[in-house]
Amino acid sequence: MGDTRRRSSASAWLRVSMNLIVHDVVASYGRRVVLDGLSWQVSAGVTGLLGPNGAGKTTLLHLIAGITTPRRGTITAIGTDGQHNSKDKGFGKRIGFVPQHFTFAAEMSVRDTISYAAWVNGVPRRACGAAAGQALDRVNLKERADTKVRTLSGGQRQRLGVATALAHEPELLILDEPTVGLDPGQRLNLREVIADIGTRLPVILSTHFVEDVTHLCQRVGILAGGRMVFDDAVEKLAALVADASVDVGLGSPFERAYAGIIERLGGDNA
Amino acid sequence: MPDRRVGIFWPLGAPFYVLAGLAVFGLTFATVFQMLSWPYQEWAGTSALFHQRLDLTGPLVAFLGAYLGGRLTPPTRPFALPKFPRDRGQFLAQNLAPLAAVVTVGYLLALAPVLAMTLRSATYGTLDLAVAATGLLALNAFLILGWLIGLIARSAFIAPAAFALALVTTFVGYSGDTFAAVAPVLHIPPSLGFHEAPTLVIFRIAFIVVLSLIALAAADGILSHRRFDRQWPAPSRALIWLVPLAFLTVGVANKPALFVEDASTPTVCGAAAGMKVCVHKGHEAQLAALVGAIEPIVAVVGTEGFPFRQVYDRALKLPSLSADEATTFYYDLSPTLDIVSSRSEFVFISAGGNACLSTFGLNSNNDQTRTMRMLESRLEGDHSTDRAGRFASMSDAELKVWIESHRSQVRQCAIMGDVTP
Numbered sequence: 001m002g003d004t005r006r007r008s009s010a011s012a013w014l015r016v017s018m019n020l021i022v023h024d025v026v027a028s029y030g031r032r033v034v035l036d037g038l039s040w041q042v043s044a045g046v047t048g049l050l051g052p053n054g055a056g057k058t059t060l061l062h063l064i065a066g067i068t069t070p071r072r073g074t075i076t077a078i079g080t081d082g083q084h085n086s087k088d089k090g091f092g093k094r095i096g097f098v099p100q101h102f103t104f105a106a107e108m109s110v111r112d113t114i115s116y117a118a119w120v121n122g123v124p125r126r127a128c129g130a131a132a133g134q135a136l137d138r139v140n141l142k143e144r145a146d147t148k149v150r151t152l153s154g155g156q157r158q159r160l161g162v163a164t165a166l167a168h169e170p171e172l173l174i175l176d177e178p179t180v181g182l183d184p185g186q187r188l189n190l191r192e193v194i195a196d197i198g199t200r201l202p203v204i205l206s207t208h209f210v211e212d213v214t215h216l217c218q219r220v221g222i223l224a225g226g227r228m229v230f231d232d233a234v235e236k237l238a239a240l241v242a243d244a245s246v247d248v249g250l251g252s253p254f255e256r257a258y259a260g261i262i263e264r265l266g267g268d269n270a
Numbered sequence: 271m272p273d274r275r276v277g278i279f280w281p282l283g284a285p286f287y288v289l290a291g292l293a294v295f296g297l298t299f300a301t302v303f304q305m306l307s308w309p310y311q312e313w314a315g316t317s318a319l320f321h322q323r324l325d326l327t328g329p330l331v332a333f334l335g336a337y338l339g340g341r342l343t344p345p346t347r348p349f350a351l352p353k354f355p356r357d358r359g360q361f362l363a364q365n366l367a368p369l370a371a372v373v374t375v376g377y378l379l380a381l382a383p384v385l386a387m388t389l390r391s392a393t394y395g396t397l398d399l400a401v402a403a404t405g406l407l408a409l410n411a412f413l414i415l416g417w418l419i420g421l422i423a424r425s426a427f428i429a430p431a432a433f434a435l436a437l438v439t440t441f442v443g444y445s446g447d448t449f450a451a452v453a454p455v456l457h458i459p460p461s462l463g464f465h466e467a468p469t470l471v472i473f474r475i476a477f478i479v480v481l482s483l484i485a486l487a488a489a490d491g492i493l494s495h496r497r498f499d500r501q502w503p504a505p506s507r508a509l510i511w512l513v514p515l516a517f518l519t520v521g522v523a524n525k526p527a528l529f530v531e532d533a534s535t536p537t538v539c540g541a542a543a544g545m546k547v548c549v550h551k552g553h554e555a556q557l558a559a560l561v562g563a564i565e566p567i568v569a570v571v572g573t574e575g576f577p578f579r580q581v582y583d584r585a586l587k588l589p590s591l592s593a594d595e596a597t598t599f600y601y602d603l604s605p606t607l608d609i610v611s612s613r614s615e616f617v618f619i620s621a622g623g624n625a626c627l628s629t630f631g632l633n634s635n636n637d638q639t640r641t642m643r644m645l646e647s648r649l650e651g652d653h654s655t656d657r658a659g660r661f662a663s664m665s666d667a668e669l670k671v672w673i674e675s676h677r678s679q680v681r682q683c684a685i686m687g688d689v690t691p
Contacts, residue, residue: 062498065351065353066353067351067352067353067497067498068497090355092353092354092355093355097351098348099346099348099351099498101346101498102346102347102348103344103346103347104347104348105281105282105341105342105347107282107283107285107286107341108281108282108283109283112276112280112281112282112283113281113348113349115276115280115281116276116280116281116349117348117349119276119349119356119364120349120350120354120355120356120361121354121355121356122355122356125276126275128275128276129275129276161348164348164349165348168355
């Protein structure tokens with residue numbers, strides 16, 4: 001990626017082809033092993049990441065975003081310009097990351113928030129204004145560009161978060177539970193934005209809402225016991241409903257399949 | 271919607287930076303405003319002003335720095351995640367440089383009127399650039415340290431604590447010589463004829479620069495190691511603070527000489543009714559006023575009526591100058607002192623006050639002392655009988671004749687009622 005693509009994308013948003021390969025990754029907090037020899041692959045489209053609380057979803061996302069480094073294993077991005085290890089300098093520019101809990105400086109304008117995020121993520125200062133404009137366009141917030149962040153609704157703030165992660169034109173977007181706390185209308189808006197982004201570049205979507213996965217994702221990975229216990233097309237997960245013996249009462253088929261997998265493979269929230 | 275380029279007050283926006291600049295300007299100007307009513311300025315004092323006015327402005331800048339750090343650097347901000355691709359040096363510069371420029375300009379603008387007045391009125395010396403640099407470097411050190419506090423705290427709510435902490439460092443400077451080498455503010459500024467000791471100035475600059483660089487290095491270390499959750503830093507990362515700590519220890523352990531004499535002490539002299547009057551070149555413009563203030567008194571009392579033969583500017587009372595102490599009266603000249611109203615000691619001595627003081631003590635109310643007070647009032651030009659008593663109605667010529675005929679009694683505080691007019 002880099003400035004060539006950025007310059008060429010003044011109006012058009014080119015499709016990004018990138019594969020992310022997580023191989024045999026081990027991560028721990030002190031003596032507690034959170035991820036134990038985890039391997040995973042992410043490619044085009046929106047990939048869901050499900051798992052019970054404490055399964056290590058956020059840890060995995062932090063590893064991919066380069067915020068923490070694995071004790072063992074590798075994370076590699078394979079793009080049109082070759083292979084890049086997560087420990088390589090400049091790897092961070094390839095990733096856009098929206099953490100689960102984020103805050104803004106309420107007195108900043110929406111535009112400045114995005115342009116500054118673009119700059120921090122490596123965009124040259126003179127190009128940050130244009131980068132912010134494009135990111136605003138992609139999350140449908142252009143009409144709020146010059147308003148203060150404090151005036152945004154919850155859904156708009158979430159879309160602003162996505163814009164800050166998009167402005168430097170990453171090759172992979174990581175969203176950690178972006179729909180938490182949103183009302184149905186806001187969630188729907190955000191899903192539309194994410195779905196659109198997913199047609200342009202790979203997106204990893206960590207969520208607790210199975211509706212997010214069924215409506216947005218082409219593939220889904222389920223993390224339990226420090227390992228990826230399911231990694232396949234969303235339809236394959238739904239098809240497992242017939243095998244799901246666990247009783248989740250009022251749950252949907254998808255939820256029953258998910259709960260069944262977690263129970264079978266060692267999760268603790270079934 | 272056109273895509274705008276980012277502005278100079280990016281990313282917090284102009285209001286914060288404009289308010290910060292106005293606050294620094296306003297507070298600093300409020301503390302120097304009174305100086306503009308002084309009749310003249312001296313370069314020694316104006317140079318020192320650059321660090322002396324940090325007593326409140328420094329804490330304010332630390333407050334602003336902490337606020338900025340607390341607003342822009344929490345790792346929960348999407349633009350300040352625990353890891354980001356931007357070079358950390360550039361990140362620090364982008365955070366600090368605009369505010370540093372704003373507060374420095376605000377500070378300089380507030381000092382500018384005094385600087386201009388000094389340029390216009392000072393007759394000796396020039397701006398001591400090293401001393402001025404001490405102040406500007408310390409101003410920016412307050413900013414960096416404040417910003418570091420905001421970075422560590424991850425919240426702008428820490429700003430009042432940064433203000434209080436900075437206030438302690440400036441008040442420490444007022445405590446005396448002990449912390450002069452490391453405190454931003456000195457407890458006294460130099461007066462004319464002296465300048466801040468070069469070793470002290472160099473040490474202070476070195477300390478401030480080292481402290482600032484270590485703070486920046488610490489900030490860089492924090493930015494490169496932090497995570498979303500708070501963690502205690504590795505003890506090894508605290509080791510860099512040993513460098514400024516060493517400076518601090520050396521500075522406090524070795525009480526420095528604050529001021530040294532200027533290399534030369536140019537003198538300008540005149541005469542007041544036959545009495546030699548000399549001032550420092552820096553007070554050349556005040557010589558005529560000084561002569562004018564004492565001449566009527568010398569004319570009445572006569573040069574032989576004084577226990578001294580010459581009047582010197584106190585700025586000339588330097589260890590290296592060998593003026594005869596016994597025959598010299600030192601007159602205080604300062605921008606804050608009115609020359610005529612500060613001649614009271616001179617008049618007191620003219621009236622024999624020193625003899626009364628040594629013979630009868632400070633609170634004496636005997637006949638001799640009361641008469642001396644009357645004469646003193648009359649020499650000050652007071653013709654009211656309440657204060658000048660029996661001397662009130664005398665003309666200057668009559669008084670001169672009377673003093674000549676009672677000179678020994680006046681000088682010995684021995685004027686009894688029976689010899690008064």
